[in-house]
Amino acid sequence: MNNSNKKELYEYKLDLLYYGISISKDCYNTLRKGTNNQINNNDYITTKGLIIVLDSKVYVNANLNNDSYYKIDILNGLYILKYKDLIICNVDIIQPPQFALQLTKISNGEPITDYVNIHGDRIRIQPIEGCANKCKFCDLNKKKYKLHSINDLNEAFIYDMNNVGFRHVLISGGSPLNRNEEYKYLNDVYEFFGKKYGNKFPIDIMLVPRGLNIDSNNYEGYEIFLKKLKEWNISGLSINLELYNDDYRKKYIPQKDFVGKEKYFKFIELAVKIFGKGNVRSCIIIGLEDIQDSLKAVEELCKIDCMPVLSPYIPNDDETFLPKPEFMKEVLLKSKEIADKYNVELGPICDSCKHNAIHFR
Ligand code: SF4
Known part of the structure; x- marks a missing residue:
């Protein structure tokens, strides 16, 4: 060559x-x-x-x-x-920071990495260990479901702030069980970190459409919840559609499929209205469903000013495969054309956070 x-x-x-x-x-x-x-x-x-x-x-x-x-x-x-x-x-x-390589522990004897992790210039806070959902491609739900105390999360966060440093924050981890105490716990986490650190660091949340409590999982409830997040100093949201094709949604993301695509799009639309264009993104998994389905997802998201994030499918079984580079390239180029038509950027905005996305950078 x-x-x-x-x-x-x-x-x-x-x-x-x-x-x-x-x-x-x-x-x-x-x-x-x-x-x-x-x-x-x-x-x-x-x-x-x-x-x-x-x-x-x-x-x-x-x-x-x-x-x-x-x-x-x-x-x-x-x-x-x-x-x-x-x-x-x-x-x-x-490389990952020293605390992750050395499995440094917080005062309760558990590794910091159970609570927070740093990738590039972003810290990820993980309030829930394990997950109530059973997305087929994910291995987080194999861990025992457990809520972390806000004190422990904060201790791990402060350790990283003092010893490593980061530019921005994502509150992610597993999804909650459909119980009011879990919704309240997560609301407390969002409010605590948003109010305490939201003026110092941009804080994003990754979440499934929901209201403030389990009885308000409707459009009115969505709007009230999203306004609360904004009030608590949260800067942006990642609401991951994952897949567009209904058969694949049923098979690979049954709990998210149960919420319904329509509700996803409505929640995302409201989020853009409240948080502004450029502050709401949605991952689409590339390589499972047909390319036309992925492109439909890109177009539907762009239409409502939400940034699509193209995420390569990573198999955790022997039946499915990573998408080939040529396939990723085709999806990327076609998605870019669609995004340009709607004047929307392919996400995420942060260059370092693009590390696992199909992107030009
Ligand atoms: S909701 Fe997220 S963390 Fe939970 S199983 Fe699905 S992809 Fe994994």
Whole structure:
């Protein structure tokens, strides 16, 4: 291969999402190691890779794969990405922070990573361990369902604020059981972090459409709840449609399917009205359903000024497969055309958070 055969950086990103990355011995030796000599943190199916930055521009969450032809090596003291013998570009490596590699604990003896995690420049707060939902592609619901105390979450958050640093916050973790005490608990978490830290850091929440309590899961209740979140200093929302095709929704995301697509779109529309364009996004999983279904999802979201986030399907079984790089490229280019038509950006906005999304950066 000579330089004229080189692809665009984003095409390498799609390749790396698919093939993963191998690490040369020299490179491995320079990296920080965890308790098992690991160099990354296997915390969640979409974030368990190593974040690398291609040519200081394009962020990729690349899974470690010794068999990949893509390799990070060292040349003249700098990290470089190679495909076989071809040098592609310089890379930066963003390893997980020390507390994640070393499984540092908070005062109750549990690892900080049970409560918060940092990826790039964002901290993720996880109020619920496990999940009430049973999305087929997710492994979070395999963990025992448990609510974390706000004190413990705050202790872990303060540790990271003092020892690591971050630019913005996402409150995510598992979805709640349909019980008023769980709704109230999450409301308390949103209010606590929003009021205490919302003026210092932008805080986003990832959630399924809901009202303030289980009896207000209707349009009026949605609006009241969303206004409350805004009042509590929450900056943005991630309301993930995941899939568009009803058969796939039933099979892969039964609880979200039960809420109904119509309610998702209404909740998202209200969220955009209250939080503003550019502050509401929605993940679409690419590679399970037909491309036309994914593009319909993109169009329906763009129509209501919500940013679509294209997320590659990551299988956790032997029957399904990651989408091929060419497939991701086709969806990306067609989605961009649709998004441009509606003057909407493909999300997420933060470059570092694009690491696991199908994107140009
Ligand atoms: S709602 Fe989210 S955390 Fe829960 S199973 Fe589905 S994808 Fe996983």
